[in-house]
Amino acid sequence: ETGVTQSPTHLIKTRGQQVTLRCSSQSGHNTVSWYQQALGQGPQFIFQYYREEENGRGNFPPRFSGLQFPNYSSELNVNALELDDSALYLCASSRDSESYEQYFGPGTRLTVT
Amino acid sequence: SQQGEEDPQALSIQEGENATMNCSYKTSINNLQWYRQNSGRGLVHLILIRSNEREKHSGRLRVTLDTSKKSSSLLITASRAADTASYFCATGVYYGNKLVFGAGTILRVKS
Numbered sequence: 001e002t003g004v005t006q007s008p009t010h011l012i013k014t015r016g017q018q019v020t021l022r023c024s025s026q027s028g029h030n031t032v033s034w035y036q037q038a039l040g041q042g043p044q045f046i047f048q049y050y051r052e053e054e055n056g057r058g059n060f061p062p063r064f065s066g067l068q069f070p071n072y073s074s075e076l077n078v079n080a081l082e083l084d085d086s087a088l089y090l091c092a093s094s095r096d097s098e099s100y101e102q103y104f105g106p107g108t109r110l111t112v113t
Numbered sequence: 114s115q116q117g118e119e120d121p122q123a124l125s126i127q128e129g130e131n132a133t134m135n136c137s138y139k140t141s142i143n144n145l146q147w148y149r150q151n152s153g154r155g156l157v158h159l160i161l162i163r164s165n166e167r168e169k170h171s172g173r174l175r176v177t178l179d180t181s182k183k184s185s186s187l188l189i190t191a192s193r194a195a196d197t198a199s200y201f202c203a204t205g206v207y208y209g210n211k212l213v214f215g216a217g218t219i220l221r222v223k224s
Contacts, residue, residue, distance in 0.1 A: 002155070033211065042201050042214030043156070056211055088153060092212075100144050100205055102212060104156040 002026060004093050004105035012111045013081050021076045021108045025093030031055070032074040033102060034066060037088040049074055050097040078110075086112045119202060123219040132189045134218040136202030137182075144205040145178055146212065147187050149198045156201065159187075194224040 003026040013019050025032050031050045035043035045058040049068035063079040072093075078085055088109050092102035120135045138145070144163045148156040162169045162178045162185070169176045175188040189196055199219050203212040 002157075004155075031210070035212075035214075040216075042203075042216045043212075045211050045213065048211055058211075090155060092156075094210055098210060100146070100161055100210055101158055102210065103158070104148075106155040107153075109153070 002093075002103035002105065004091065004103050006089075006091055006105040006108050008108060009106070010109045010111075012113060015081055015083060015112055017081050017112075018077065018079045019081060019110060021078075021089050021091075021110070022073065023076070023091030023093075023105055024073045025091075026103050029093040029095050029103070030072050031094045031097045031099070032068060032072065033092045033094070034074070034076050035090040035092065036060070037090060037107070038084075039087070043090055046076070048097065055097050081112045083112050086110060119200070119215045119218040121218060122216070123221070125221045125223065126192055128192060128194055128222055128224045130192055130222075132192050132196070132220055132222070134187045134200050134202075134220070136185045136187070136215055138185075138202070138204050138213075138215075139183065140204075140206065142180075142204040142206060145176075145185050146203045146205065147174075147176060147185075148201045148203060148214075150201065150217070151198045159200075189220075192220075192222045194222050196220060197222045 005024045033048040034046040037043040047057040088107045092104045147159040199217045201217045203214045
């Protein structure tokens, strides 16, 4: 186990709704990255938060947003859900923004109907 | 978009055999990592090889990196049924630790 937790485990939403996913980073880690993994594909980088600031973003629209809190836990928010947003959402924590190894949580499976 | 391509997409072997997976990538990298994923769950870090290294071992795992060919291979020796999983390579670029993943190889080890 990595010590990274995510909630909820599964979630079903309707197209157009909004969703918030949560991640608690491993103790001592100040950086959280979020990835989206569509079925049958590898994870794709959404964005990273380092010390409560966004520190890089992948090719995702602005309706994907995030937050990092003083305890370094993080939220991923997705507005105006689309069917293609159905995926496994993974968060990963690392000791800092330059540490190579990332520790992944178990993921949140989001289904949009 | 995916950085790397794993080959093969799927591999089925008998327990005790060796499994080799290959990964190719497109841009200059700082490091390359291999991860395992069981049944659509979280990713488990297996091994990291830096761009100035050519080979690395960890237990039954052997990773090679050829930066001139922009390719890497993961060898799992004496495979076990518990090795059944999806394996992904991920590249780390300079100045930061954001990872770019390939599409993965599905490994099935039959007992």
